[in-house]
Amino acid sequence: MSPRGRGRPVNFDQTAREQYLTAVASGLPLADAAATVGITPQWANRVAATDPSFHTARDLAKKEGKRVRAEQLAHGEYRYNHHGCRCGICCTEASQARTERRHAAAADATAAEPQPPPEVIDLPQLAPGRGPSEAPPLLARAS
Incomplete structure (x- = not known):
């Protein structure tokens, strides 16, 4: 009988981390790289937040992956x-x-149809001797 360990079994051990980093460095998106090793992207983010060496390695792998994707364009x-x-x-x-x-x-x-010139409209002229201040009388007042 094997000794029983406490807590959750490790599913992102050192070999899985190396496979994940290799997948990221090959140009796979983070979600696809996580799926290749059987974890979620959030799990990889959690490990990166708690393990500084993995965080640094993942940043380097992301830069390499970005370079690889750019070369494939x-x-x-x-x-x-x-x-x-x-x-x-x-x-x-x-x-x-x-x-x-x-x-x-x-x-x-050049292919657009030319626009016709604007039409000139004659405005009514004021009667001679009548200035603008002398308006015609009002016929009805509004109450």
């Missing part, structure tokens, strides 16, 4: 605009896309 305008990639492919595609948008906006502006 296709080169193009999106990577140029949102990830700061300045390679030749990204610069060329971003420049071409900007040029196409400018030409499309210019074509839309």
Whole structure:
């Protein structure tokens, strides 16, 4: 008969922590990395809050995972605009896309129908000798 331990059995032991950190460093989101070792993301957050060495290791794994995910993005305008990639492919595609948008906006502006000039309306003139202070008499008074 084996000795019976007290409390909850450990389900996030050292090997599970290493697997979790490897999954995070490979670019998986935290929730998916937690699911690979059979825990919830909240459990990993709790361990990180109570264990400073795991917290530091997880931060390093998160940085590595972010770098891996950025490398997996296709080169193009999106990577140029949102990830700061300045390679030749990204610069060329971003420049071409900007040029196409400018030409499309210019074509839309010239293709719009011209607006007719505003219509001039003749305003009634005051009778000669009558100034603005001399208003016509009121016909009825409101009570």
